[in-house]
């Protein structure tokens with residue numbers, strides 16, 4: 039059987055070196071250092087700057103302005119119909135006049151997802167140093183297809199969800215959940231080495247940072 | 251600048267270690283293939299410009315990370331840790347994937363991997379699949395095998411699409427169409443892509459939209475997907491895939507069945523190791539702080555992701571590389587392709603020259619990977635370790651600190667050894683011994699390199715070295731080399 043054959047070759051190849059313990063020096067930065075961000079406000083500012091670098095739109099709002107900002111963002115795009123995870127906090131869409139929101143509990147058809155004008159979700163964590171939002175399918179995030187098929191993704195990030203570095207995010211996230219790390223809109227370097235939007239994921243990403 | 255010629259005469263034989271796709275012809279050795287590539291000046295220009303852009307992006311992204319050297323050292327250690335207990339990690343991975351509802355398959359060689367994947371696709375009863383091409387799926391010649399089995403494959407990547415429509419092979423294992431500029435891709439799309447808008451311009455944005463429109467229906471309705479992944483985490487059974495365009499997300503989100511083909515070396519011990527590799531890979535590969543998308547998934551999911559997950563673990567010569575105490579470091583490779591964009595030989599010849607040598611991985615990593623996994627009995631494989639100027643730039647940028655020049659020298663020695671039975675002791679043996687000695691120590695290496703630079707400049711005419719004298723003539727045969735810069739990269743680097 040090939041399983042045995044491959045494992046046997048691995049063992050034979052390693053010989054005496056097999057099982058040698060290698061110590062992994064982890065003296066890279068686990069948190070942001072002073073130059074990058076000293077205070078909490080710096081972390082949030084760094085996140086916004088880095089998200090914008092990916093050519094995503096980023097806006098800061100107070101908690102009380104969230105519903106109007108979500109509505110304004112959708113009106114600006116003339117969105118008629120959007121999809122949201124069915125556990126999205128009701129308040130986020132409270133001002134949504136003239137826009138129909140489909141609540142998805144895992145049953146909305148792909149063809150419908152392809153036809154809607156966008157999707158609104160929250161996130162599980164965000165990383166300042168890389169300008170990344172991470173979705174894990176948990177509360178207010180929905181299943182993966184929801185943030186993949188529609189062409190526009192509006193993602194709400196609470197300031198306290200933003201960590202400084204990748205190590206902090208990895209420590210916070212659960213690998214048994216379906217994780218999607220999103221750093222800007224879908225982009226390809228394939229066609230001339232300029233980062234252009236596309237090809238398959240949402241070509242537009244808008245991030246709202248909620249500061250309480 | 252010291253280098254041995256390729257021993258002659260060289261029989262054209264196929265690599266003995268498998269990996270040959272059905273019906274593939276004998277492979278020309280590097281020098282022959284490179285000469286053809288060198289003749290295509292348009293391609294050389296695009297490639298040179300692209301490599302300069304990639305170098306710039308990588309440099310900026312790594313300079314920004316103040317802890318870059320610490321990350322590289324940690325990355326090296328994580329990969330060595332993976333490799334030195336590879337058997338244990340593979341068994342742990344198998345257990346974790348199985349516990350999470352997936353199935354693990356083992357393939358000793360490319361033919362077996364093809365058989366497994368074709369069998370899995372057949373079992374679904376579908377005749378269409380979508381695929382994110384990866385170095386591993388290319389290595390096993392999967393597309394041809396699927397086509398042979400009557401399965402229709404749609405690629406998700408725009409560059410893969412362009413390369414296939416143009417009837418070419420990829421020139422670069424991360425950016426397959428990097429040798430073609432947007433105007434050429436536009437022409438290919440217009441000529442060969444059904445439904446391409448007739449007013450298509452060469453704006454990359456429009457090209458991306460055209461590819462999207464062409465592929466969208468297939469992707470949204472696919473039931474079976476085949477992909478590679480960057481890493482497999484043993485501890486949790488998690489598969490990790492960074493990407494730019496979302497084609498991978500399509501594959502692991504919508505179809506019911508997902509088949510993931512991985513090299514056995516791609517396993518890493520624990521989830522926490524991702525905090526290192528997910529920083530090293532995007533900055534090295536495309537000069538991004540993070541790839542636009544990184545997806546991770548563990549096993550199957552009723553609602554979110556594949557309901558049926560198959561992981562195919564491929565050896566195909568990797569254990570042969572693992573057996574070499576020096577050469578095994580090549581298996582640390584995380585496929586960032588940074589060594590390609592700094593390589594003067596790659597930049598001038600392009601990936602096709604290496605591909606013709608039997609290699610999927612091109613550039614410096616290809617030159618150390620292919621001879622080790624396929625053996626050096628074939629002329630093409632034996633010539634690859636000589637496809638280098640040993641300038642050292644590749645080793646200096648590698649995010650997992652693979653000493654590529656050191657391994658190249660080591661493999662040159664092995665090639666020479668393998669041909670020792672020949673009656674007259676080849677002169678390159680003496681050269682290699684001297685070179686290995688000189689390379690063994692930085693204090694000896696740099697003066698030696700400087701000396702080489704001095705006489706190479708003397709030989710050059712108009713900044714080009716066309717042919718070196720004597721036994722080194724063979725080496726310049728396909729290498730219309732620029733004269734080396736006055737200061738070798740290594741020296742300049744240290745003097746910064």
Ligand code: SF4
Pocket residue numbers: 534582583584585586587588589590615644647648649650651652
């Ligand atoms: S050898 Fe190093 S630099 Fe080259 S592709 Fe592999 S990881 Fe990247």
